[in-house]
Amino acid sequence: MINIIIPFPVFKPLHLCVSFSNSCSSDVITSISYGQKTFQQSSSEVDNLIFTKKIKYELESYFNNPGFQFSLPCDIQLGTPFQQRVWQALTEIPSGKVKTYGELAKELKSSARAVGNACRRNLFPVIIPCHRVVSASGVGGYAGDTLDTQRGQINFLQIKQWLLAHEAVDR
DNA sequence: ACTATTCCGGTAA
DNA sequence: TTACCGGAATAGT
Incomplete structure (x- = not known):
């Protein structure tokens, strides 16, 4: 490796x-x-x-250039079957757009909470854009951080916000 | 028994 | 009417 x-x-x-x-x-x-x-x-x-x-x-x-489209191969099979479905769906959200956990859940016939779980387990942040999934009421989480809870030194929500701002998502 | 959720009902300003 | 809480429902790990 x-x-x-x-x-x-x-x-x-x-x-x-x-x-x-x-x-x-x-x-x-x-x-x-x-x-x-x-x-x-x-x-x-x-x-x-x-x-x-x-x-x-x-x-x-x-x-x-926030519109750049990645073509890097990721070993998506490292995820569970459900995670693979979610991660695949993530790659189809274009730069500049977002979906809510609930919207994605409906598309995948799952639940918002389960989708959040799969996003949290995303092995390929940035290139598989889990940052383009937000909550119905606000921004949602990133790298395990939420509005209430923060784990390490950095609050990763700031990074999510930065990525979204970089892609010119207004919110 | 946990979550990176969401929806609905009750209450107060 | 709007805003804010609690609690239940939900699916995957």
Whole structure:
């Protein structure tokens, strides 16, 4: 498995850690997580330069142009069958638009709460845009944070808000 | 027994 | 009428 680190705009010590592996001759991203600088960037001899460049290129493109469409392969099968359905649906929400947990639930014939769960478990934040799902009354949660509860140093809701503002969603 | 929810009824300003 | 609480309903882990 290979990790690459990409700085996240605005939120100073914040980075995106992208992990990928090469399973039978094709590269797939296996997870993306938020971290603060101190992370180790693993440089393997087998490091696929082409793929790491593509990851960097696509993320930088998105940060420069919110309408950029990702084509990076994610190993969506790492999720449960239900999570796979939700994550797939997320990829179909275009930049600049949002859906509520309830709306998505209706489309998937599930419940708002279950959809929220699947979003919370999203292994590929930013490129699978779980930030485009909001609550009926407000903004909803992000990375486990809600309006009431915050886990680490940063309140990840600010990041969700930033992503939405970046995509020119008014709310 | 937890959730990144939502809807409806009651109450108060 | 609007705003704000409580509680039940809900589906997946």
